[in-house]
Amino acid sequence: MNLDSGLSNRSVFVTGADGFIGSHLVDRLVKLDADVHVFVRATSSGELNNIRYQTDKISIHRGDLRDKHSVDKALSALEGHADSLIFHLAAQAHVGESWERPYETVDTNINGTLNLLQSVVDLDLEIAKFDTAGTSEEYGNVKEEMLEKHEFEEDGRVLLSERSPVNPTSVYATSKLAADFLTMNYHDAYGLPTVTTRMFNNYGPRQNPRYITGTIITQALERDIVELGNLTPKRDMCYVSDGVRGHLHVALEGTPGEQYVYGYGENISMQEWADTILEVGTEYDYWDAPEIIQDEDRFRPGDSDVEELLVGYEKINEETGWEPEVSWREGIRRTINWYANNPDSWYGRVDWR
Numbered sequence: 001m002n003l004d005s006g007l008s009n010r011s012v013f014v015t016g017a018d019g020f021i022g023s024h025l026v027d028r029l030v031k032l033d034a035d036v037h038v039f040v041r042a043t044s045s046g047e048l049n050n051i052r053y054q055t056d057k058i059s060i061h062r063g064d065l066r067d068k069h070s071v072d073k074a075l076s077a078l079e080g081h082a083d084s085l086i087f088h089l090a091a092q093a094h095v096g097e098s099w100e101r102p103y104e105t106v107d108t109n110i111n112g113t114l115n116l117l118q119s120v121v122d123l124d125l126e127i128a129k130f131d132t133a134g135t136s137e138e139y140g141n142v143k144e145e146m147l148e149k150h151e152f153e154e155d156g157r158v159l160l161s162e163r164s165p166v167n168p169t170s171v172y173a174t175s176k177l178a179a180d181f182l183t184m185n186y187h188d189a190y191g192l193p194t195v196t197t198r199m200f201n202n203y204g205p206r207q208n209p210r211y212i213t214g215t216i217i218t219q220a221l222e223r224d225i226v227e228l229g230n231l232t233p234k235r236d237m238c239y240v241s242d243g244v245r246g247h248l249h250v251a252l253e254g255t256p257g258e259q260y261v262y263g264y265g266e267n268i269s270m271q272e273w274a275d276t277i278l279e280v281g282t283e284y285d286y287w288d289a290p291e292i293i294q295d296e297d298r299f300r301p302g303d304s305d306v307e308e309l310l311v312g313y314e315k316i317n318e319e320t321g322w323e324p325e326v327s328w329r330e331g332i333r334r335t336i337n338w339y340a341n342n343p344d345s346w347y348g349r350v351d352w353r
């Protein structure tokens with residue numbers, strides 16, 4: 001798909017723009033010459049770390065998703081701009097932290113989404129697409145009694161797709177599922193051209209090291225042991241540039257009212273993921289041979305652990321031509337390289353939980 005022709009001069013509004021995936025999306029949009037508007041938290045320091053090199057090329061709107069007035073004010077920038085696109089990526093996105101800050105998680109993820117949707121209606125904006133980023137965590141654990149509702153691959157693996165039943169097992173996952181439904185409700189009730197994207201784990205440069213990939217890399221760069229929690233869960237790990245392309249494909253070619261699931265298309269246990277990262281780092285001389293220690297005190301409540309899953313991305317592929325491009329080894333190499341060259345963004349500041 002030619003992303004250039006679809007985005008040049010198009011007004012685009014991004015929430016969560018200073019976050020990990022959001023900042024990569026902003027980089028791409030600036031490169032594609034879109035008219036980029038970002039909505040970011042009004043923090044006391046006013047720092048915009050991840051998009052600090054783009055600030056003169058984008059319009060910055062400060063506010064809080066939980067404050068409808070600030071959402072209205074920011075979104076009014078799209079008034080009179082036909083065919084604009086909204087990417088809603090802002091969220092309290094850490095599963096473990098959603099148990100530590102449950103009210104804030106629900107408030108940001110559910111009320112924040114509601115405020116945005118309602119604001120589009122109140123301002124009567126002429127948008128072409130509203131993409132709410134959901135998450136594979138909405139599938140949660142595939143329980144024995146749910147198996148009859150699932151589809152399977154020939155090799156017996158559970159196939160996760162738009163048709164699969166959900167079973168969120170954390171405050172985070174439940175709040176994201178509610179946000180998905182609200183997004184679809186606004187399509188059905190008001191005809192808003194919404195889509196929901198349910199993406200699997202992204203990794204790459206600038207990701208906060210509290211997620212598994214950065215937790216492994218930053219410890220390996222700094223010391224000889226890598227302390228982790230439960231390494232049995234399996235995940236589909238998708239490099240961030242592929243994740244971002246997916247959002248763009250769906251925004252340009254997806255069908256309003258529909259949901260799109262995507263990921264790398266292969267699962268890997270967190271033990272194998274850690275082993276592969278350490279192997280790649282050794283190969284490129286970032287470290288010698290750190291030892292992995294699994295610590296039961298770091299296990300999470302309600303951690304989703306889909307034993308044998310396969311992510312089906314047929315729908316997004318058939319409708320928009322998206323498929324992943326970056327291999328695990330290449331994505332890991334680029335990610336280690338970023339952490340190694342940007343110690344200022346994590347060194348001495350990581351709480352390796």
Ligand SMILES: C[C@H]1O[C@H](OP(=O)(O)OP(=O)(O)OC[C@H]2O[C@@H](n3cnc4c(=O)[nH]c(N)nc43)[C@H](O)[C@@H]2O)[C@@H](O)[C@@H](O)C1=O
Binds near residue numbers: 135136210300353
């Ligand atoms: C798609 C989804 O992806 C992410 O959610 P997540 O899968 O919970 O991500 P994570 O990197 O925190 O954990 C991955 C797995 O690894 C296990 N694990 C073991 N030991 C450590 C450890 O030491 N740290 C962390 N963080 N995880 C560990 C942990 O228990 C879990 O089973 C978010 O981006 C979320 O926003 C999202 O939407």
